[in-house]
Amino acid sequence: MAKKHALLGASSSARWLVCTPSARLEAMFPDEQSPYAAEGTVAHDLAEAILRHKLEGKKAPKLDDYSTEMIEAVNRYVDICEEKVNEARARSSDAEAMIEARLDFSRWVPEGFGTGDMVIVADGILEVIDLKYGKGVPVSAVENTQMRLYALGAYDVNEFLYDIKTVRMTIVQPRLDSVSTDEMSLEELLDWGEDIKPIAQRAWEGEGECTPCDYCNFCKARHTCRALADTCLDTFYKNGGKLNQLLTDREVSDILAMKDLITKWIKGVYDFAYEKALSGEKQWPGYKLVEGTSRRTITDPDAAAKTLLDNGYKEEDIFKPRELEGITNLQKVLGKKGVAEYLEAYIEKPEGKPTLVPESDKRPAINTVETMMNEFEDEV
Numbered sequence: 001m002a003k004k005h006a007l008l009g010a011s012s013s014a015r016w017l018v019c020t021p022s023a024r025l026e027a028m029f030p031d032e033q034s035p036y037a038a039e040g041t042v043a044h045d046l047a048e049a050i051l052r053h054k055l056e057g058k059k060a061p062k063l064d065d066y067s068t069e070m071i072e073a074v075n076r077y078v079d080i081c082e083e084k085v086n087e088a089r090a091r092s093s094d095a096e097a098m099i100e101a102r103l104d105f106s107r108w109v110p111e112g113f114g115t116g117d118m119v120i121v122a123d124g125i126l127e128v129i130d131l132k133y134g135k136g137v138p139v140s141a142v143e144n145t146q147m148r149l150y151a152l153g154a155y156d157v158n159e160f161l162y163d164i165k166t167v168r169m170t171i172v173q174p175r176l177d178s179v180s181t182d183e184m185s186l187e188e189l190l191d192w193g194e195d196i197k198p199i200a201q202r203a204w205e206g207e208g209e210c211t212p213c214d215y216c217n218f219c220k221a222r223h224t225c226r227a228l229a230d231t232c233l234d235t236f237y238k239n240g241g242k243l244n245q246l247l248t249d250r251e252v253s254d255i256l257a258m259k260d261l262i263t264k265w266i267k268g269v270y271d272f273a274y275e276k277a278l279s280g281e282k283q284w285p286g287y288k289l290v291e292g293t294s295r296r297t298i299t300d301p302d303a304a305a306k307t308l309l310d311n312g313y314k315e316e317d318i319f320k321p322r323e324l325e326g327i328t329n330l331q332k333v334l335g336k337k338g339v340a341e342y343l344e345a346y347i348e349k350p351e352g353k354p355t356l357v358p359e360s361d362k363r364p365a366i367n368t369v370e371t372m373m374n375e376f377e378d379e380v
């Protein structure tokens with residue numbers, strides 16, 4: 001059975017706290033299930049089963065169905081949880097660990113609830129730990145609204161049982177070797193909860209201005225959101241709606257700053273329009289579906305190869321050379337340890353191709369040949 005989602009879910013809170021109408025707008029679109037999300041669900045199920053085995057004495061899960069990479073990654077998260085549970089038990093004999101805890105934060109957010117991967121509560125410290133299986137970008141626990149809402153929910157259910165003073169929130173992203181923790185006093189958390197209450201109420205009612213932000217790319221309304229379209233297109237149409245003849249350096253930089261948003265937006269609009277056209281739901285004015293170019297394929301490669309060999313063609317002429325899988329795929333089979341043990345001697349990491357990034361990027365700037373030549377000329 002599909003999990004029921006709150007309209008104002010914790011995982012989308014960073015979005016609806018900035019763009020309050022987004023939650024109601026998103027509700028008009030069907031759920032999107034990416035392969036990454038499905039993989040994350042499997043990893044969470046495995047993490048839950050291993051933790052229940054280790055902490056509650058339940059039957060150990062069968063690991064045959066999981067990749068080495070997933071088992072290794074989940075075990076790194078499990079180790080961190082176990083360590084934190086042991087610390088809490090050492091501190092307080094009545095410490096409790098809750099796995100996949102339903103957390104109700106509706107005191108602050110209308111009908112708000114979610115699931116905390118791991119909640120550890122003991123006198124003094126309430127701890128919420130979240131597993132993020134993705135390896136796209138590291139997610140920080142610092143000022144993370146999802147973690148704060150989970151912490152509010154965990155506090156709500158435990159406030160009369162434990163004397164909580166400090167709240168600790170940790171995100172474990174094992175495939176990026178990233179563990180990030182934020183800590184605040186209970187008072188600070190409750191103050192934050194009061195601050196967001198009116199914003200959550202506006203989001204519940206679908207009120208406020210649509211406000212494009214970093215989270216638009218995950219919003220289900222993004223393909224037809226007017227505010228996002230205006231933001232992307234405004235980058236090109238400045239000065240009273242007229243294009244300049246030539247862009248200034250500043251305008252080129254402005255466009256670069258919008259590169260990710262605009263490219264994802266355009267691709268998203270195309271994919272959305274394509275799916276609707278394909279399903280027959282829409283006929284877009286000025287557009288039609290046509291048959292694309294296709295490649296010829298061999299339906300029975302074994303029979304085709306036999307025919308060619310029987311007719312005197314050489315193996316080396318008709319077969320592709322065998323090729324070793326890439327490191328990412330090999331790591332799925334061998335795990336990180338296996339790659340380090342067997343392949344380290346054969347792996348090199350060449351210098352990356354220069355990439356134009358914002359100044360805020362943490363990597364040091366590299367000098368181009370031209371700037372080095374200019375510097376050299378200045379020196380002589």
Ligand code: SF4
Binds near residue numbers: 021
């Ligand atoms: S796409 Fe962006 S601006 Fe539009 S509703 Fe979603 S979050 Fe708000």
